[in-house]
Amino acid sequence: MPSIETNGLTKRFGDVVAVEDLDLTIEEGEIFGFLGPNGAGKSTTINMLLDFIRPTEGSAEVFGMDAQRQPEAIRERIGVLPEGYGFDDYLTGREYLEWTIESRGADDDPDELLDLVGILDDADRKAKGYSKGMQQRLAFGMALVDDPDLLILDEPSTGLDPNGIQQMRSLVRDRAENGTTVFFSSHILSEVEAVCDRVGVMNEGRLTALDTIENLRENAGGRSSIELACASPPSVDGLGDIDGVATVDVDGARLTAQCTDPAAKVDVVRHVDDRADVVDILAENTSLEELFNQYTGGGRDGPGTADGSGADFGSDSGSGSGSGSGSDSQEASA
């Protein structure tokens, strides 16, 4: 049975479509990264899984139970780090954690958990007065209580310092090794790459990609580039005719070719080497940031909207709307 399954999940707020026709299946034991720019519909989706908000259409199931009909049974088995939480009672960090343990009927040791998330020294201060990062640590500690079967973490690294982020990642990995399914959202790619088995990319309420990072990279294709340093300015004649080469730029003795097919790089090297003296080679695959931009059309700050469904991206990404890679050199041929 999948840990999370949504079918045609849709949420509209008036005229605004927050999530549209989302079909998502997360298998047991997976670490799933839910990626997307701000306002892409990630939190809305998570809030529907938790029954904080109700879908307009479609359904959401957690462990085969309907999110709206059996929220209590679902909550028995999940640990949540929600978005937009607040510590507003006159309770200390330890008391919040103790309350969570009591409410779950768990037998965790509060001090052990506080130590795990790194706030043991501040446990007896009011949680209200914690910094954002410390509150985030406490909330994460509360999510870990009773070793849940599924962890739902909404932007878990928000406000954390680099140490905190690493600590959180290694905790997530540890829990996943023990069979916990982890579903977390993020707008930071490196974070997702570091821990996730699989990622889903949301943009403007739609799932634009769903795969492993490697496959996404492969499908996004065209962003492989090769840079050749030559003894003298090389000629570019015929380079653009090679299959899989999208653009060729020359800047002095330096030649850069962008390839839609990574295999074309070798042909570029051979071609140039026949005509000039190559002294250095630098090959690069799509960077995560470029990948992110490709699947989200540059996010909120992009020039346009990413094109519909994920399937389109493999073929025409070279001419995609907002590649946003910051390439500033002139194109010699196309």
Added chain:
Amino acid sequence: MSSASVVRKDFRGARRSRMLWASAIVLGLIAALLAYVSGSSAGTSTETVQSLFRTLALIMSVLLPIVALVASYLAIAGERESGGIKFLLSLPNTRRDVFVGKLASRLTIVAAGIGFMYIAAISVALTRHGAFPAAVILGTLLVTAVYGATFVSVAISMSAAAASKSRAIAGAFGSYFVLVILYVFPVVQIPTMVRWLHTTILGADPNPDLYNAIQYTSPYLAYRKAINLVLPADQRQVIFYSSLPDDIEYGSAAANTELPVYLQDEFSVVILAFWLVVPLVLGYWLFKRADLE
């Protein structure tokens, strides 16, 4: 059963609320002061203490709604705005648990406030007058607790229906105005307004029973009439003069029995029950359907 989880968190926080302790002390002082100055009237000490609790009830009729509304109006809306509800509902709790738990905790807090006042009043009355008219004291305590509960019910329900603190505040102010102020201030009173509407706009003959029936829908008047049920006949208040024949002697049993059934003291039970139950049903229904963001 997990509304206990909600109550636990609420209590732990409430215990440390300075505002709550301050209000409890102020209430206790008011009651003690009232009990202290009550000795001047004539009559036996039992009658003095009886009339003390009658006066206490009169003060409570306008003060207790404020206490109950203030204690409850942010119970759910505050958690919604601050995000505390995200934690409540991430644990194995349902929305019903949150609603019931908040209701239970605020009822307890308001009941504790009333208890505080009664303890203060009883202690001073005992030391000064040495009398403990149990029927009147316990009777008014019970009716007062029910009256407090109706306003907790109203406030919790509006708190559950409000998406933000500001709306909850507006709701609390509004309900105090509509349910209490409009029956207390001499100029803008519900019966006066209804009478004007009825006789001027509709051009009908004055009908005091109708005006009284309309103002009897307020929990404020229902409380004052319910207090009559537990007072000795000669201490009862006559509230609907206009519906009584001229030759009725105030303080006689006939001052109540001569009224139509729907204006009698006994009918206040129905009105209080209405205000206890109906807001809760509505508030819960709205809360269950709401998107909590």
